[in-house]
Amino acid sequence: MRLFYLYSFSALMLLKAYGFTGETDRIALLDLKSQVSEDKQNVLSSWNNSFPLSNWKGVTCGLKHKRVTRLDLGGWQLGGVISPSIGNLSFLISLDLSDNSFGGTIPHQVGNLFRLEYLDMSHNFLRGDIPVDLCNCSRLLDLDLFKNHLEGDVPSKLGSLAKLEILNLGRNNLTGKLPASLGNLTSLMRVVFSTNKIEGGVPDALARLAQIEYLNLGMNKFSGVFPPSIYNFSSLKILSMFRSGFSGRLNPDFGNLLPNLRGLHMGRNSFTGPIPTTFSNISNLEHFGIVWNKMMGSVPSSFGKLQNLQYLSLASNSFGSYSSGDLEFIKALANCTKLDTLLVYGNRLGGDLPISIGNLISLQKLMLDDNLLTGPLPSSIGKLSRLVVLNLTSNRMSGEIPSSIGNITRLGKLYFSNNSFEGTIPPSLGQCKFMLYMRIGSNKLNGTIPQEIMQIQSLIHLDLSDNSLTGSLPKYIKPLERLFTLSVAHNKLSGQLPQALGNCLSLENLYLQGNFFDGDIPNIKGLMGAKRLDFSNNNLSGRIPGYFANFSLLEYLNLSINNFQGMVPTEGKFQNATVLLVFGNKDLCGGIKELKLKPCIVQVQPTETSHSTPVKKFSIGVSIVIVFLLMLFIAYISLCWLIRKRKKNQQQTNHPTSSSLEVFHEKISYAYLQKVTDGFSSSNMIGSGSFGTVFKALLPTENKIVAVKVLNLQRLGAMKSFMTECESLKDIRHRNLVKLLTACSSTDFQGNDFRALIYELMPNGSLDMWLHPEDVEEIRRPSRTLTLFERLNIAIDVISVLEYLHVYCHEPIAHCDLKPSNVLLDKDLTGHVSDFGIARMLMKLDQESLFNQLSSAGVRGTIGYAAPGKLYYILKKNCYSFFVHYNLVSVNFGAEYGMGGQPSIHGDMYSFGVLILEMFTGKRPTNELFGGNATLNSYIKLAFPERVLDIADDSILNSGLRVGFPLDECLTLVLEVGLKCCEETPKNRLATSEARKDLILIRERFFKH
Known part of the structure; x- marks a missing residue:
């Protein structure tokens, strides 16, 4: 018997030595693996029947008891669901399943992990409610469920997690109100509820969270004024309330109550009143944003005391009074030597931009658009050598653009549109070699386009439209391989278009309309990615290039109001009348029938001989006499026709002629329409209007579904409406006009007048x-x-x-x-x-x-x-x-x-x-x-x-x-x-x-x- 006990004890020690006391953990992990999607199970290939468990990937075991204490699967891109067996890992202290694709619900068995201190299931696709059983994890320090699809209320029992320091429930679909029990979590330092649907106010009980340093309530449906309880968070460093639903005025003592703030984001709420002057006491403030509120008053010059300020956004409020003193704060901001972003667009700022703007030497982004700034742009702007974005769009600035702007060599985005800038475009802008967007349209600029601008190879968007620029497009354009949009529309440019345009291989939008360009369109067949090309309202001539037919992405080609001649191609994109506009070119012919151009006639010139001159003179004389007699005959016929027409109009004003219909396709009979609409059946009726009813029909000959508008001729004005619509649509074509295919001017089976219009069906x-x-x-x-x-x-x-x-x-x-x-x-x-x-x-x-x-x-x-x-x-x-x-x-x-x-x-x-x-x-x-x-x-x-x-x-x-x-x-x-x-x-x-x-x-x- 003693020998038996000795062998049994030895075997037990042997099993313990090889880790078999973790059998429960092994089974739980293998079950967890089995619930992972099959295509990702190979990531867990080390999870098999081998021992010890500490050799399994992502698994950490205790040194003494060999039980699993840490499970780190974060960022492994695993799918599937979380097995309830995870609740059997009873020695678990840390569980990280973040940044995967787990679906399903959070197993309530997680509440069995009473030793758990760290739980991170963020960045998954978990749904359902937050399990109340989580509140059994009384040692929990960090609970992170950020970015899932969790629903329901925030559990009030979370208030029992007394040791909790971090609570992150952001980016879910949580509803209801914040429970007052959260005020019991006095150890909380970081709290995130952003991007949910939480309503109501912030409970006063939260005022007890004296240790809190980070609070994010943004993107919710809160209501009421700025939460008074937050004014007690004297340790608060970051406060984000972006688009949270709050309103009302800020406490005048704001800066004294929250003196340790470094980041304050309060944009897209309904805060009113002025900025409290005590903001200057928040000495460590680095980021302040209050964009899109209803605040007013002046921008405090006391911001200049915030020497750590890096980001200041006051955009889209009502700051200023459209007066000359509105920009005084800019001078004070010179003390903020770290300020790199200043956004004050969409306010009521007036007056001239001060010379002191050049003192903001660290500035990288300056946006003052949509105000009422006047006067010139100071040359001191050139001192802002770090500036990347400069936006002065939609003001009333005038004067010349200073050449010093070329000193801002890092400039990537320049927006000056909708002002009254005059003079020429500074060639020095060519020194801005990193320029991506240059929009200086809708001003009063004149002179020529500097060659230097067309050498900026980084350009993506160049808009010089709606000015008074003259001269030609620069001939020597570098291969602007990144240029996406070029607009010089509505200027006074002239001359021939440069061949170098064809080298801008990324060009999708080219707007040249409303100028005086002449000559042929150069060879730009390299622009195979072009979508919108507008050459209209110029003096261009020659033949329409046939290579446009092969521009597979082309959506809009406007060649109208020019002097193009010859045949319009009919291949590729030229087959689509919604893409092509060619009206206003009297010498064009051919093309598809929707363009309604005259047919092209090939004339063969007769061969003259030395004996043809007398015969030619005689023929000319006879021709003149014949033409004269013919003109007299036409005049007589026209006079008779006019007399008959006047009598006919007096007798029967309601019967139109068919002249307005001759431009359409072959006219369709009443019998044909009656057949294809099943006798104008109500089952095919798709609408009715002022003068008739619309039916859906299938035209068998063209295998095309159309809309047939049958006019009610008993309605006063219906016949006039019919003629007006035919007359209006016969010569116009646009991609956003409903296409009139043909018309029916006939009589029904009872001999009554019948009129119908047949349109392309809009499904x-x-x-x-x-x-x-x-x-x-x-x-x-x-x-x-x-x-x-x-x-x-x-x-x-x-x-x-x-x-x-x-x-x-x-x-x-x-x-x-x-x-x-x-x-x-x-x-x-x-x-x-x-x-x-x-x-x-x-x-x-x-x-x-x-x-x-x-x-x-x-x-x-x-x-x-x-x-x-x-x-x-x-x-x-x-x-x-x-x-x-x-x-x-x-x-x-x-x-x-x-x-x-x-x-x-x-x-x-x-x-x-x-x-x-x-x-x-x-x-x-x-x-x-x-x-x-x-x-x-x-x-x-x-x-x-x-x-x-x-x-x-x-x-x-x-x-x-x-x-x-x-x-x-x-x-x-x-x-x-x-x-x-x-x-x-x-x-x-x-x-x-x-x-x-x-x-x-x-x-x-x-x-x-």
């Missing part, structure tokens, strides 16, 4: 049904809402059409009825303007023609979208009772399109402005909110810009924008364009080109990627 319906899905039957209702980016793109599509109609057509055209139901969306949600039934060509008319046009026009447009005017024009039409009934007297509907007012592009701009306001607020201009003196415009102005998020369409607020996206800033700028477009006085409204440019700049600013 995503109208913008109206996307903005107001509640008004659409369920079967046609969109499955989702439009994103902010999609709405902005559609707005740009629409204004691009208006710019084309108003500026680039042979005769300007006013649409006269722009509204969401007349904006149709294709499969890519690109906007196309439709319904030209009441459009008007704005040609010069004699008094009689003008009277006839206006008297037949009546009130044009749609209620809410038509421009306001003088009420008596409406009263002359005896409509007073109608407008009173619908509470519209105050808006003076439609007078600009009514009696006594010729249709104009200003009316279209008003409608476009209302369209923008509706697109981004989701409210129709006829909403029941608006009555009496209230309109959609006034509703927005009352909330603008402080409460812009309150009036925004809710679907935009929940459209999945990236974290940190400046939604309020973007909406403010977009709605500002809308308000400027629908100013009551026509001359005060934005011009079409200005509105389009502003919207494109907004898109570039907020959606660069």
Whole structure:
């Protein structure tokens, strides 16, 4: 028996020596491995049946008991789920599963790890609630669950983790309020709740957290004033409250209560009032940002006392009073020798930029755009040798750009657009060899483009548009291999385009329109990545280069209003009429039929002989006589025709001729349309408008689905609408116009007049049904809402059409009825303007023609979208009772399109402005909110810009924008364009080109990627 015990004891010692007492840990680890996704299990190949466990990758065991004490799998990119067996590692002190792709929930068995001090499951895809059982880990010092998909409330039992020093629950989907029990965690030093959906205020009980040094509450839905409990955190070094939802004034004693702050980030809240003067007592402050609030008053010069200040952002508030003393603080900031970033854009700063700006010698980023700065740019700016970004866009600065700016050789981004700078562009800018973006458009610059600028090989974006530059494009352009956009549009440049343009191989956008360039387009076939090329409104000539057909990425090629000759190619990109614009070139011919150019005729010259001269003279004489007689005959026929036409118009004004239809495809019969629409079945009806109904149809001959608009000729004005639409669309082509394919002018089976227009079908319906899905039957209702980016793109599509109609057509055209139901969306949600039934060509008319046009026009447009005017024009039409009934007297509907007012592009701009306001607020201009003196415009102005998020369409607020996206800033700028477009006085409204440019700049600013 003794021998048996001896052998048993020896065996036990042997098992212990080889670590078999950790069998429970081994089984738990192998089970954990089994739940890891198969494609990643090879990372854990050392996890097998071997011993000891300390040889397994990521595993640390105790020296005495050989049990697992640390499990470090952070950053191994493991997937799968976390096995509940992890709760059996009862000796675990540290568990790091961070930076992987674990899904599922946090096993509540983790609460069994009573020895656990460090728990990091951050940067995974964990979901569900935070397990309450975690609160059993009473020794926990560090709990990090950052960046997962955790939901539910913050557990109040977390307040029992008395030893907790670090609590990081940021970047999840937590809701509810912060529990007051967190005030029991008096050892906390670092707390992160950022990027959740936590509501309410910060409990007063948190005032007991006297040890806290780092607090991040940003990106939540808190409410109320700045939390009073935070004023007790005298040890606080970093406080981030970015976009957290707080409001109200800051405590005047702020700087005395939080004297140890180094970083203070309070942007995108609703704080008001001035900056407390006690901020100067926060002597260690390095970073201070309070961008996008409602603060006002002057910028304190006492900031100059903060000698450790590196970053100062006061942008998008209401600092300043548009007066000369607003920039006094800049002189004081010279004492902040470490200051590298100064952002004060979007305020009310006025006056001249002081010479003392040159004393901020450490500055790397200076943004003073969107203020009201005046006067010249001081030459002392050249002392800022470390400057990388300089933005003075949209001020009222004037004078010359100093040549000293070339001393800032590190400059990478230079934005001077929308000012009144004069003189020439300094050649010294060529010394800025790291320049990426140079935007100095929309000024009053003159002279030539310096050759030196075109030698900056780092350039990505160069915008010199809308100035008065003369001369030619520099001929010797280095291979600007990174240049993405070059715009010299709307200057006074002339001469031939340089061959060297073809060496800019990365060029995607080339804007040369609105100059005096002449000669042929040079060989630029190397620009195979080009997307947008605009050569319009110049004096270019020669043949259209055929290599454009092979530019596979080309979206827009505008060659209009030039002197090009010869045949338009028909291959590749030339087959797409939505890409190509060639109007205004009288000597072009051929091309695809959508371009509606004259056919090309090949003339063979006869061979002359020495005996042909007498015969030629005789032939000329006979020809002259024949031509003279022919002219007399034509004059006689024309006179008879005019007499018959006048009689016919007097007898039958409602029957049009077919001349307006001759430009379209072969006309389609009533019987054919009746067949392809299943007898105009209601099942094929996709909409209805003022003058008719729209049906979907499949044209078998072309295997193409189209939209057939059948006019109700019993409706007064329907025939005129039909003719107007044909006349308006027969000679115009734009990628954002709904394409009119053909028309039907016939009679039905009963002999009644029948008129229909056949359009290219837009599969995503109208913008109206996307903005107001509640008004659409369920079967046609969109499955989702439009994103902010999609709405902005559609707005740009629409204004691009208006710019084309108003500026680039042979005769300007006013649409006269722009509204969401007349904006149709294709499969890519690109906007196309439709319904030209009441459009008007704005040609010069004699008094009689003008009277006839206006008297037949009546009130044009749609209620809410038509421009306001003088009420008596409406009263002359005896409509007073109608407008009173619908509470519209105050808006003076439609007078600009009514009696006594010729249709104009200003009316279209008003409608476009209302369209923008509706697109981004989701409210129709006829909403029941608006009555009496209230309109959609006034509703927005009352909330603008402080409460812009309150009036925004809710679907935009929940459209999945990236974290940190400046939604309020973007909406403010977009709605500002809308308000400027629908100013009551026509001359005060934005011009079409200005509105389009502003919207494109907004898109570039907020959606660069």
